[in-house]
Structure formats: C-alpha cells, structure tokens
Amino acid sequence: MVTPNSELAYNTKIEGDIVVTRVDAVINWLRSSSVWPMPMGLACCAIELMATASSRFDIARFGAEVFRFSPRQADCMIVAGTVTYKMAPHLRRIYDQMAEPKWVIAMGACASSGGMYRSYSTLQGVDRIVPVDVYISGCPPRPEALLDALIKLQDKMTRNGGTAKQLLSA
Amino acid sequence: MSSLAAAPATDLLAVLQARFPAAVARPSGDHPAFNLPMAEVPAALRLFRDEHGYDLLIDVTAVDWDVEATPRFSVVWHLLSSTAHGYVRLVADCASDTEPTAPSVVSLWAGANWHERETFDLMGIRFTDHPDLRRILMWDGYPFHPLRKDFPLAGIETPLPDLEVAELTKVSVLPAPMMGGPFVASTGEMNLTDAEPRAKDESWNERNAKPAVL
Numbered sequence: 207m208v209t210p211n212s213e214l215a216y217n218t219k220i221e222g223d224i225v226v227t228r229v230d231a232v233i234n235w236l237r238s239s240s241v242w243p244m245p246m247g248l249a250c251c252a253i254e255l256m257a258t259a260s261s262r263f264d265i266a267r268f269g270a271e272v273f274r275f276s277p278r279q280a281d282c283m284i285v286a287g288t289v290t291y292k293m294a295p296h297l298r299r300i301y302d303q304m305a306e307p308k309w310v311i312a313m314g315a316c317a318s319s320g321g322m323y324r325s326y327s328t329l330q331g332v333d334r335i336v337p338v339d340v341y342i343s344g345c346p347p348r349p350e351a352l353l354d355a356l357i358k359l360q361d362k363m364t365r366n367g368g369t370a371k372q373l374l375s376a
Numbered sequence: 377m378s379s380l381a382a383a384p385a386t387d388l389l390a391v392l393q394a395r396f397p398a399a400v401a402r403p404s405g406d407h408p409a410f411n412l413p414m415a416e417v418p419a420a421l422r423l424f425r426d427e428h429g430y431d432l433l434i435d436v437t438a439v440d441w442d443v444e445a446t447p448r449f450s451v452v453w454h455l456l457s458s459t460a461h462g463y464v465r466l467v468a469d470c471a472s473d474t475e476p477t478a479p480s481v482v483s484l485w486a487g488a489n490w491h492e493r494e495t496f497d498l499m500g501i502r503f504t505d506h507p508d509l510r511r512i513l514m515w516d517g518y519p520f521h522p523l524r525k526d527f528p529l530a531g532i533e534t535p536l537p538d539l540e541v542a543e544l545t546k547v548s549v550l551p552a553p554m555m556g557g558p559f560v561a562s563t564g565e566m567n568l569t570d571a572e573p574r575a576k577d578e579s580w581n582e583r584n585a586k587p588a589v590l
Binding site: 291292294295296298299320324325326327328330334335 | 582
C-alpha cells in the first residue's frame with residue numbers, strides 16, 4: 207500500500223541506524239539538555255536556588271542538576287542575590303573564568319535591578335557588569351520561577367543560529 | 377529590685393563619680409547612661425566590667441550629630457551584665473570634628489575589634505591602639521565614611537574596587553538616588569496597572585541628572 211508520507215519522522219526500516227539532522231540543532235540540543243549551573247548564591251535567593259535543586263522541585267528533570275562551584279566546569283551562572291560593589295569585581299572575574307559558551311540568569315529583584323537596596327553599596331543590576339540572558343522577577347522568586355527561567359534559557363539555546371559556524375570560527 | 381541592673385542610674389552614677397568626677401548622667405529613655413571625657417572611657421569600662429558585673433560588650437558605635445555641630449562625633453559603648461541582665465551606656469565626645477579619635481578597648485574585650493573596625497569604616501572614628509584598624513564592610517581604599525551626615529544615601533561616584541575589572545567593564549560605583557522611594561503604591565486605585573508601586577518623585581534618578589536644588 208502506498209501512502210503519501212508527509213511526516214518528517216525517522217523510519218528505522220527504511221533508514222537503518224542513521225539520523226539526519228542539522229549539526230546546529232544537535233549541538234544546541236546537547237547544550238540545552240545539560241546545563242551545568244554555577245551557583246552565585248549571594249543572599250536569600252540562594253535558599254530558593256537550593257530548594258530548586260532539591261527533590262521537591264528537582265532541577266534534574268531539566269538536566270541542570272550538576273551544580274559546579276568551579277567556574278571552569280560550569281556554563282550557566284545563576285546570580286542569586288544582592289550584588290554589592292565590593293562583590294561585583296569578583297563576580298565578573300568568576301564569569302570571565304567560565305568557558306564559552308556561557309549564560310547568565312539574574313535571579314530575583316536584587317540581581318536584576320538592585321531591588322530594594324537602592325544605596326551607595328549595591329550594584330543596581332548585575333547586567334551592568336555581565337551580560338544577562340534571563341531575568342527572574344520576585345523577592346525571592348519561587349523555585350517554579352527559576353525552572354521557568356531555565357526552560358526559557360534552554361529555549362534560547364535551541365534557537366541559537368549558526369552554532370557550528372561560531373564553534374569553527376572561535 | 378536587688379539586682380545591679382535594676383539599680384537606679386544615680387547609684388551607678390555615684391559609683392562612677394567616685395572614680396571619675398567628670399562623669400555626668402546622660403538623659404536616657406531606657407538604660408542608665410553617662411557622659412564621660414574620652415580619655416577616661418577605658419578605665420570606666422574596666423570598672424564596670426571588673427567591679428560591677430557588666431561583663432559583655434554589646435556595642436561600640438558612634439553618632440554624627442551634624443556637619444556643623446561641635447562636638448560633631450560621639451562614641452557610644454553599650455555594656456550588658458549577663459548575670460543581672462541590665463544594660464549601661466557610656467558616651468564620650470570626640471575632641472576633633474575632622475579627625476575624630478577614641479581609645480580602643482580591644483584589650484578589655486576582644487570582640488571590640490570588629491565593632492571598632494565597623495565604626496571606623498562607616499563613621500570614620502579612628503581607634504587608637506587598635507591592632508588592625510582596617511575597613512570591614514566597604515573595601516580597602518574606599519574614600520568615604522558612608523554613615524556620616526554629609527554622605528548622601530545615594531552614594532558618590534567612585535571607581536570599582538578592582539581597577540582591572542573597572543577598565544574591562546567601564547563600570548564605576550554610581551549614586552543610586554531614591555527620590556520618592558522605589559516602592560510607593562497608589563492607594564485606593566482599582567486599576568492594578570496604575571496602582572503598581574513606583575517612585576512618585578523622579579526628579580533625580582538614572583535618567584534625570586541631580587537637580588541643583590533638592
């Protein structure tokens with residue numbers, strides 16, 4: 207029986223052990239499926255960050271459970287808390303030590319904008335010193351909000367165009 | 377009312393004045409409080425600690441009365457008796473309004489170390505004979521003492537502590553003015569969009585430069 211096959215599905219009987227795809231899509235999928243976060247826990251948001259990693263919310267469901275306290279082993283810095291001017295240069299140095307490609311999540315009001323700490327001592331938004339990919343509102347945000355930010359970041363990773371070209375030119 | 381803590385301030389005053397005639401009672405809404413000449417403070421604290429059971433140093437802090445006031449700075453010590461559960465407060469004026477100094481009491485209580493560093497950091501009181509008088513909250517090299525009356529809450533533009541990162545990011549410590557407050561919600565407003573908390577007075581913020589007259 208001949209049927210018009212309009213599905214772009216993988217048929218093992220016809221194609222054997224071969225998957226056809228684009229290299230960009232594969233690399234993006236690999237990256238987004240195993241985000242290794244660098245927990246930059248600076249204030250109470252870090253408590254929610256820990257809750258997100260714990261069994262109840264389980265960030266492992268999204269492939270991001272490998273928290274690394276060494277910037278060289280991480281690719282997503284989660285800035286969870288108030289960044290003071292005294293801390294800001296250290297944060298930037300840790301970001302610089304992370305290997306490319308790398309992403310930043312600004313978790314909560316303080317990391318996003320300085321929050322309620324509008325004073326001489328507090329950096330008014332971590333995006334002044336590092337590029338931020340996703341901002342999370344809340345003071346502190348609930349774990350669901352952090353998971354939502356992670357999903358948004360993964361979406362951003364998979365939408366990245368020209369990944370292979372970027373790798374080759376790097 | 378037999379404990380030391382419950383003793384009226386006049387009794388402690390008599391005790392104090394017997395050794396330090398210059399001591400006077402200080403108006404206080406809560407605990408017994410005394411004014412003393414700065415030079416006599418360590419000996420008076422030792423008297424309270426060794427002979428009257430005030431064994432715990434709760435606080436070393438300072439007051440900036442006003443930029444024009446003389447004396448401008450007073451240093452405040454709070455002691456607690458851990459057996460009688462009462463506080464006592466000693467206050468001494470700094471002789472200099474520009475270079476205020478006070479004697480360190482680290483030799484009496486090791487815990488005074490960080491209190492005095494914080495008071496030095498934020499108020500600029502130099503504690504003589506302190507073993508390690510460095511800033512404790514702000515970074516080394518920060519040029520101001522932020523809790524002084526002439527320091528604006530918003531801050532003053534300063535380079536970042538790390539010059540390498542400052543050069544890389546072109547970021548400096550910028551004033552963060554809080555004109556009208558950032559979280560002022562409109563009351564009685566049914567429309568939630570209009571009722572969102574926002575600053576009511578934005579005459580000085582990141583978009584508008586500081587006005588000449590505030």
